[in-house]
Amino acid sequence: MQTYDAIVIGNGIAGAALSYELAKAGQSVLLMDDGNPDSGTRYSYGGIGYWAGTTELTTKLFQEGFARHQELSDELGAETQLRELDLLLTVEKGADVDELTRAYGAFNTPPQFISAKEAGEIEPCLDADAIAGAFITRHAQIDPMSLVAAYNQAFRQLGGHHNLSAVTGLVKVGDRITGITTNAQAYPAGMTIVSAGAYSLQLLKSVGVKVPLYFTHAEIVETPKLNFEVRSLIMPATNARFEMESKAGNFDWEQTDSQIMPPILEAGVIQLADKTARIGQISRFYTGYESPVEGEESRKEMVRAIAQKLPELKNVSGTWRHCLVSFTQDGLPLIGPVPSVSGLHLFSGFTGPFALVPPVAQRYAQWIKDSSDPYIDQILVNRFLSE
Ligand SMILES: Cc1cc2nc3c(=O)[nH]c(=O)nc-3n(C[C@H](O)[C@H](O)[C@H](O)COP(=O)(O)OP(=O)(O)OC[C@H]3O[C@@H](n4cnc5c(N)ncnc54)[C@H](O)[C@@H]3O)c2cc1C
Incomplete structure (x- = not known):
């Protein structure tokens, strides 16, 4: 059975963008989604508040996000319906x-x-x-589901695997997460990335991890x-x-x-x-x-x-x-390796994901290789949790 470099759990805007960026960076990736139609991504307004930075970090990422949206339709080969409006x-x-x-x-x-x-x-x-x-x-706006579909299409073209099944558990061996289970089978991976929106809490709790x-x-x-x-x-x-x-x-x-x-x-x-x-x-x-x-x-x-x-x-x-x-609580996403459990990453908690996710996913895919990025370093999970 194939051991993936990364399994991404959740095909909302966060998981869709990250799985694409990881595949683009050369990783073998399995994207899992339970197909629940009632998600924040599905019902969102899709607004991109690129003007709403309040710190050097958010100003930089929001502006980068707007610039990234302007290139995404071409890069992904599908229309994201980006427009500007009042x-x-x-x-x-x-x-x-x-x-x-x-x-x-x-x-x-x-x-x-x-x-x-x-x-x-x-x-x-x-x-x-x-x-x-x-x-x-x-302000800017995209159609949320068009953006997800565009990321998914480009992800599959890069060789990414997309599976419509609910993840029922994380496989824990000692202090390491080695993959996931569904009702049908287990899938091993070097890295398991939880990007399941609010449901991330349940998955993390099942292996004894509490995050804010x-x-x-x-x-x-x-x-x-x-x-x-x-x-x-x-x-x-x-x-x-x-x-x-x-x-x-x-x-x-x-x-x-x-x-x-x-x-x-x-x-x-x-x-x-x-x-x-x-x-x-x-x-x-x-x-x-x-x-x-x-x-x-x-x-x-x-x-x-x-x-x-x-x-x-x-x-x-x-x-x-x-x-x-x-x-x-601080309005910033909660991403990065989960301290004390190796092989487990979180990519969630985006309050304004349509502006932030595209640049953060791109930077995080690179961060996984380099372990360093001045902006990613400020939004890692460990700003709340100690090793
Ligand atoms: C009315 C409204 C308006 C909004 N307007 C804006 C806006 O203008 N701009 C903005 O930036 N944000 C807006 N938001 C917020 C934004 O939509 C959400 O924060 C965003 O969708 C979160 O994306 P996500 O990918 O992190 O999570 P989600 O969209 O929740 O996606 C998580 C995915 O994981 C899947 N999943 C969960 N558990 C499992 C499992 N065990 N196995 C497999 N898959 C699983 C779910 O089915 C889902 O597809 C709005 C939200 C609402 C409700």
Whole structure:
């Protein structure tokens, strides 16, 4: 039986990009995915916030990410649907605009405040009377599943093996992970890379590894094709979710099926190239893996909230969707060899993966050879764990 240089578990944006970059770097790679349609990648807006760096590290990686996206369609030989659009961060009436301006001032290219009237001219679907104004910036966007498909196609052309099976366990021999198991068979590898989003936690826990990775339950509404155009990506200007995520480490996530913090509704919408739209998003900080809610109430709540800003969406039909989205407390990914267990790597925890994953995957494939990269060195798992 073939022993692969690397097995990558998870074909979301993170695993798809990394498996391709490893194959391109000459490694023999097996990419495993369980085919679960409800993933963060599948329901994402696909936004690339290349303007949103706040440190030398994130500014460099976001800008590199945007440049990398501009070459990916050609390199991978398939269209990723990259486009630029306006991001409108709507400000509620009564919100403290000065405070928000200060907060957005931390970004490398701060979004600018515009009046409600100007926002309505840029996005005719917006009801200017319903908001106090908006922050605006140029943003980029790809179609998430087109990007994954493009990476997968190029990966297979490089000789990569892609297997649609759930990984049921990691094989541990002494203090070394030597491969994976599925219900059908075992696959050996020099390196096993867990890139399974929120489900990475379960896989790591099964071999006694605990990492400071957390997840939210995200809910959206997927609409049929709209008979009008939403030009911009619309999201609220407040960032309560990031604030709550930064406090995740203060809570006990070991409690079973518990709500850690109250849910957040961020009324947003993106229309995709096929004219369908994603309306979001509710985030629940809940420790179980199944959704704690049925969905119909959430669906109505999300449509009601977005229709306050975009009245044409008031009677939109759509399907409630649910997925898990992993995150870390410092907003940076959690990647690299897992200390104390050889042969085991993690590649997860990307809060803004569409900007970060392409350059980080490329750099990490090289880091595996060289064990050094000034940017990768700052986002390794061992910033939280001691050897
Ligand atoms: C509404 C919404 C909007 C978003 N908007 C943006 C945005 O604009 N920009 C941005 O950058 N990010 C955005 N995100 C976040 C982003 O989509 C996720 O963070 C991202 O998809 C994470 O990718 P991933 O590959 O790490 O994990 P996932 O997408 O969760 O992929 C993990 C994969 O692993 C598979 N898997 C799990 N367990 C196993 C197993 N045991 N065996 C085999 N396979 C397994 C899963 O089926 C899945 O395919 C958004 C998320 C949501 C929900």
